[in-house]
Amino acid sequence: MKPSPMSLRAPSREFPKGWYCVADSKEVKVEKLLPVSWLGRDYVVFRDTQGLAKVADAYCPHLGAHLASHDGCIKEGRVICPFHHWGFDTSTGKCTDIPYAKVIPPVSLTFYEVREVNEQIVIWYHPEGLAPDREPYQSDLLKEREWVLFDSRSWTSSAPFCDILENLFDTAHILMLHHAHETPKLGNIEELDYGLKVDYIMDPDKSDQPMKSLTCHISGITLLVQHYEFVGTEALFVFSFTPIDHEYFVQRTHLYLLNNVSPEVMENIGKEFVDRFVMEVDQDMEVLNFKKHLTKPRLCDGDGPILRFRRYSNQFLEKEGV
Structure with missing residues (x-):
């Protein structure tokens, strides 16, 4: 299709x-x-x-x-x-x-x-050529600590651009599309000078991965840095979303692992993480590349804070509307 x-x-x-x-x-x-x-x-x-x-x-x-x-x-x-x-x-x-x-x-x-x-x-x-009104998020962790670039991936997507980061707030699809053990829970959502800081509520005992915390830093709606804390190590995902034209954009993703474990352990952790990530992005793209952006979606009480994200993202879009 x-x-x-x-x-x-x-x-x-x-x-x-x-x-x-x-x-x-x-x-x-x-x-x-x-x-x-x-x-x-x-x-x-x-x-x-x-x-x-x-x-x-x-x-x-x-x-x-x-x-x-x-x-x-x-x-x-x-x-x-x-x-x-x-x-x-x-x-x-x-x-x-x-x-x-x-x-x-x-x-x-x-x-x-x-x-x-x-x-x-x-x-x-800026569509009107205006000067920057904010700076992009810079991860101090990436500058100050020793990381290994474990893997890099990219996807060319035909998804509606305004929907790609909204996917982070659609927590129900994690359970239904990706078959996670449970629906992720979002904790604090804070609007800062660069964009949004989002904390997920993690329980290592209930997760299929021993994850202690996940924090997302979203610059506007075009850049994303995710900081994962696992039991024993940490990871950074650095994302960018750049349109080629009005039909397609490219998602680039770089996975950095904290250099605090042996090469063998890092290889095992990284491969498992990348395999799971690639599988989930591929599943997302099979849906997102064909979906339509609904300005007035019919949501239910089990959906995540999609409208909260839309109220934030509207400030970056030419035409507003949830």
Whole structure:
């Protein structure tokens, strides 16, 4: 079965405002242009001479050549257009050199607001071009403790974008679709400057995994960090959700395990965790990729706090409505 067009399944045709991952930190090197396509646009991602991540419009403001096409490159701190070899400073974006001209016009590359958090390079998007009104969540745990990147996965999805994180609050589907031992219980839900902090109520004796706690940090509705505490170790899941266009988005997921157990134990824990996670995401996608976003769902008392999440998420969407 092929999914219906998104115009028939979701009320909004605009991307939500927020921070979007355009590349993993490890993908972006000094002196190298990385071409990417997200949010219906083309970008180049690179680092300036100080190693700071930059994201620019992929097309030269001179005559529209793609900066990463042919032999476009970074040389001596400048992005060199492959068409006429105009040079743009990697730190400011300003044109500083035109080999065949005596007068350099006041022209610059279009730069975007960039942050590098949780080993990801993210850019700010607002449908009206407004400046950021919040910062993305940065996990201090990831910076301050020793972690091992155990596995990375990605899915291309045709689910309504506004529904993907709502899935965390639909606790009944964990029991019915994923066949968990019991329905998860959400504890404190707190709106903070970056978005939402959500604590789950865990009982290691009743869970099919010896989990002591689970805390979710949601940046807007585009980024997610989950911190798991198990009996004896910990894990971090770092998620990003970035639209390719109005029909599809990519979910990227990185699993970090705390480096406090032997390699053998880590391998066993990680494999079990990843296998279960992949199975559940695959099950979700088999439903979410075809579902329609209902602005007025008919909920029952056994459903999780879906409307609580929708009241929060509406602030990031073009069209409001629960």
